[in-house]
Amino acid sequence: MNDKLLILRGNLKANLSDVAKEAGVSAITVSRALRHPDKVSKKTLDKIMSVVDRLGYIPDPAARALAVGKTNVIGVVVPSVTNNVFSDVMRGIFETSEGSKWQIQLGNSRYSPLEEERLVRTFLSQKPAGLILSGLEQSEATSKLLMNADCRIVQIMECGPAPYDMMIGFSHIEASRVATRHLLEKGYKKPGYIAARLDPRSQRRLQGFEEVTTAAKLYDPARIVTTPRPSTVTLGCELTADLLSKAPDTDAILCNNDDLALGALFECQRRGLNTPNEIGICGFNDLEMMAVANPAISSVRTHRLQIGQQAMSMMDAALAGPEPDPSVIDVGFEMSARESTNRSAK
Amino acid sequence: MNDKLLILRGNLKANLSDVAKEAGVSAITVSRALRHPDKVSKKTLDKIMSVVDRLGYIPDPAARALAVGKTNVIGVVVPSVTNNVFSDVMRGIFETSEGSKWQIQLGNSRYSPLEEERLVRTFLSQKPAGLILSGLEQSEATSKLLMNADCRIVQIMECGPAPYDMMIGFSHIEASRVATRHLLEKGYKKPGYIAARLDPRSQRRLQGFEEVTTAAKLYDPARIVTTPRPSTVTLGCELTADLLSKAPDTDAILCNNDDLALGALFECQRRGLNTPNEIGICGFNDLEMMAVANPAISSVRTHRLQIGQQAMSMMDAALAGPEPDPSVIDVGFEMSARESTNRSAK
DNA sequence: TTGTAGGCGTTATCAA
DNA sequence: TTGATAACGCCTACAA
Numbered sequence: 183m184n185d186k187l188l189i190l191r192g193n194l195k196a197n198l199s200d201v202a203k204e205a206g207v208s209a210i211t212v213s214r215a216l217r218h219p220d221k222v223s224k225k226t227l228d229k230i231m232s233v234v235d236r237l238g239y240i241p242d243p244a245a246r247a248l249a250v251g252k253t254n255v256i257g258v259v260v261p262s263v264t265n266n267v268f269s270d271v272m273r274g275i276f277e278t279s280e281g282s283k284w285q286i287q288l289g290n291s292r293y294s295p296l297e298e299e300r301l302v303r304t305f306l307s308q309k310p311a312g313l314i315l316s317g318l319e320q321s322e323a324t325s326k327l328l329m330n331a332d333c334r335i336v337q338i339m340e341c342g343p344a345p346y347d348m349m350i351g352f353s354h355i356e357a358s359r360v361a362t363r364h365l366l367e368k369g370y371k372k373p374g375y376i377a378a379r380l381d382p383r384s385q386r387r388l389q390g391f392e393e394v395t396t397a398a399k400l401y402d403p404a405r406i407v408t409t410p411r412p413s414t415v416t417l418g419c420e421l422t423a424d425l426l427s428k429a430p431d432t433d434a435i436l437c438n439n440d441d442l443a444l445g446a447l448f449e450c451q452r453r454g455l456n457t458p459n460e461i462g463i464c465g466f467n468d469l470e471m472m473a474v475a476n477p478a479i480s481s482v483r484t485h486r487l488q489i490g491q492q493a494m495s496m497m498d499a500a501l502a503g504p505e506p507d508p509s510v511i512d513v514g515f516e517m518s519a520r521e522s523t524n525r526s527a528k
Numbered sequence: 529m530n531d532k533l534l535i536l537r538g539n540l541k542a543n544l545s546d547v548a549k550e551a552g553v554s555a556i557t558v559s560r561a562l563r564h565p566d567k568v569s570k571k572t573l574d575k576i577m578s579v580v581d582r583l584g585y586i587p588d589p590a591a592r593a594l595a596v597g598k599t600n601v602i603g604v605v606v607p608s609v610t611n612n613v614f615s616d617v618m619r620g621i622f623e624t625s626e627g628s629k630w631q632i633q634l635g636n637s638r639y640s641p642l643e644e645e646r647l648v649r650t651f652l653s654q655k656p657a658g659l660i661l662s663g664l665e666q667s668e669a670t671s672k673l674l675m676n677a678d679c680r681i682v683q684i685m686e687c688g689p690a691p692y693d694m695m696i697g698f699s700h701i702e703a704s705r706v707a708t709r710h711l712l713e714k715g716y717k718k719p720g721y722i723a724a725r726l727d728p729r730s731q732r733r734l735q736g737f738e739e740v741t742t743a744a745k746l747y748d749p750a751r752i753v754t755t756p757r758p759s760t761v762t763l764g765c766e767l768t769a770d771l772l773s774k775a776p777d778t779d780a781i782l783c784n785n786d787d788l789a790l791g792a793l794f795e796c797q798r799r800g801l802n803t804p805n806e807i808g809i810c811g812f813n814d815l816e817m818m819a820v821a822n823p824a825i826s827s828v829r830t831h832r833l834q835i836g837q838q839a840m841s842m843m844d845a846a847l848a849g850p851e852p853d854p855s856v857i858d859v860g861f862e863m864s865a866r867e868s869t870n871r872s873a874k
Numbered sequence: 875t876t877g878t879a880g881g882c883g884t885t886a887t888c889a890a
Numbered sequence: 891t892t893g894a895t896a897a898c899g900c901c902t903a904c905a906a
Contacts, residue, residue, distance in 0.1 A: 208893050240653045245883030247590035248898045263618045269610040276636040288634045290622040307586045415817035451822045471761035476797045543899055554877050591899035594882050
C-alpha cells in the first residue's frame with residue numbers, strides 16, 4: 183500500500199498526506215498552505231503548490247465538512263423549476279455564485295409546504311452555509327427548523343415583517359393594486375381577474391385587485407376566475423373563456439401572470455374582441471415577450487434576476503462579513519403600460 | 529461534556545453514539561438498525577427507533593461520505609436554467625428523484641465547455657453517485673474526467689455514438705430534416721432559417737435544414753440568419769426582420785426554437801404578412817403555447833419531460849441494480865403540423 | 875444478533 | 891513558521 187505514490191497518476195487520488203510526504207512537510211502544513219497561503223513560508227508554499235499540481239490533489243469536501251462541521255453548500259428551495267419567474271431568480275443566483283466558493287444545491291418544493299419542510303430538513307442535515315427560500319410563510323415545523331438553524335437565511339420574492347434573517351423581494355399586494363388602478367385610470371369599468379395556482383403571493387395579488395375594485399365600487403365576484411392548476415398559456419385561454427362566459431360584459435382582464443395574459447390575448451383575438459378597445463389585458467412579471475406581442479401587453483415589471491443576484495450577494499456578504507447593511511431589501515416593481523390597456527377615449 | 533444528553537433537546541444534535549448510549553447498545557447497532565433494519569432484532573430495533581425519534585437524530589451525510597467514499601449526490605449539469613427546454617428536463621429529473629435517496633445538485637454551465645469542466649470537477653470531488661449532463665461533446669479534459677469517473681453517467685438531450693455510460697435523447701439533425709421536409713411538402717419554395725445561440729444541437733438542426741434544402745435545390749445561404757445571442761421572443765422578431773430584409777421573398781421560416789417562432793409570428797403580423805399563406809412558420813420543441821397561438825404554430829414536439837424522467841430512472845436503476853436494459857434510449861420526436869404551415873393550395 | 879477496533883481526510887489546538 | 895495529536899461521525903471488517 184505504500185506504493186500509492188507510484189500509482190497515483192491514474193487511479194487513486196492523492197490526499198493531504200500524500201502531498202505532505204512528497205513535499206517533505208506535514209499534512210497540516212499543506213492544509214494551511216492551501217487555505218492560508220500567507221501563513222506559510224514562501225519556499226514551502228512553492229514546493230507544496232508544485233506537488234499539489236503534480237499529483238492533481240483535490241481536497242475532499244466530506245472530510246472537511248466533518249472536521250469543520252460546516253459545508254460550502256447554499257441550499258436553495260424554489261416552488262417550481264419551470265416557472266419563468268423562478269428560472270430568472272435561479273439564473274441570478276447561479277450567475278452571482280459563480281467563481282465564489284459556494285456550491286448551490288437546488289430543491290424543488292413544487293408549491294408544497296410539506297415538501298419544503300422535507301427539503302429544509304435535508305439541507306440542514308448537510309450543515310449548509312446558507313439557505314435561500316421563497317416567501318414569507320412556511321409550515322410551523324419548517325419555521326421552527328429555520329429559527330434554530332445554524333446558518334444564514336435569505337427569504338426571497340416578498341417583503342414582509344419578521345424575517346428569519348435576511349430578505350429581498352417586493353410587495354405583491356401593492357403591485358396588483360397599482361395594476362388595478364392602472365386599468366381603472368384607463369377607463370375600464372368592468373375589470374375581471376384570472377389566476378392559476380394560488381400560492382400565497384398570487385393570493386395577495388388577487389387581494390390587491392379586490393381591494394381596489396371594491397373601493398371603486400367596481401368589485402364583482404363573478405368576474406374573478408381562479409384554478410389550482412399550474413399556469414400555462416393554454417390555461418390563460420381557458421380561464422378567459424370561462425370569465426367571458428360568466429361575465430360577457432367584462433371589459434378588462436388583470437392576469438395573475440404573463441402566461442395567462444398571453445393566453446387571454448390569444449383567446450380574445452380568436453373571438454374577434456379588440457384589445458385594448460373592447461377588452462383590456464394586463465399581465466404580471468413583464469416577461470420579455472410581453473413587449474413584442476400584438477398588441478404589446480401591459481404588465482407589472484418585477485425584478486426577478488436582481489432578486490436572485492442580490493439574494494446571493496447578501497448571502498455572500500453575510501458569510502464573508504461584514505454584515506450586509508440593509509438586511510431587508512424591497513426591490514419594488516414598475517408598471518409597464520403598453521397598448522393592450524391603452525384604450526381609445528370613449 | 530457528558531451531560532450532552534441533557535442538553536440535547538435544543539442545541540446540540542445527537543450523533544450515533546448518543547443514540548447508542550440512550551438505547552443501551554453500541555453505535556454500530558444503531559447504524560445497522562437505520563440502514564438494514566432486518567439485520568437487527570425486532571426488540572432492539574424498536575428501542576433504537578424510539579430513541580432516534582426522541583433525540584431527533586439525523587445522520588451526518590459528511591461523516592457517511594467520508595467513511596464510505598461516496599455520496600447520495602447526483603450532479604446535473606445543464607447549459608441553461610432559464611431555457612424552457614431544460615426547465616422541463618429538470619422538472620422531470622426532480623419529479624422522479626423525489627422520494628428516492630438521491631440528492632440532486634444542479635450546475636449551470638451557461639453553454640460554456642470550460643464552465644462545464646469546472647462543474648464536473650467540483651461534482652467529482654464530492655464523490656457523487658452519478659452525473660447527468662447534456663449533449664455528446666465535452667472538452668477533452670472533461671471527457672478524460674468522465675471516462676475515469678467512479679460514478680454512473682447519463683448523457684441527455686441527444687443520441688449518438690460512444691456514450692460514456694448511459695444516454696437518452698433524440699436525433700436533432702433528423703428532427704430538423706423532418707421539419708424542413710414538412711415545409712417543402714406544404715409547398716413552400718423559399719424557406720429560411722433563424723437561429724440563436726448555436727450550441728452543438730442547434731448546429732445539427734441547422735445542418736439538417738441545409739441538407740434537405742440543398743437536396744431539393746432550394747438552399748440559399750442568404751436565407752439563413754443566426755446569432756450567438758441567447759434566444760428570446762424579441763430576438764425572434766429581430767432575426768425575422770433581418771431575414772426579410774436580406775431575402776424579402778422568403779416564404780417560410782424554420783425557427784431553431786419556439787421562442788423565435790413566436791417572435792417570427794409577431795413580426796410577420798406586424799408587417800401584415802399572412803401566416804401561413806404568405807409566410808409559413810415552424811418552431812422547434814413544441815412548447816404548449818404553440819398550440820394556442822393565432823394561428824397555431826407548427827413545431828417539432830420533443831419529449832423533454834420524459835428525457836428528464838427517464839434519465840433519472842435509468843440512473844436509479846443503474847445504481848440500485850439491475851442494470852437498465854437499453855442503456856441508450858432514443859425517445860424520438862413528432863412533427864406537430866398546425867395552421868402556421870398549412871398553406872392554402874396555390 | 876451484536877460488538878470491537880480501526881480508519882476515512884481534514885482541521886483545531888496546542889506545542890515547539 | 892511548522893508539527894504532533896486528537897477529534898469530527900460514521901462505516902467496514904472481523905470477532906464473539
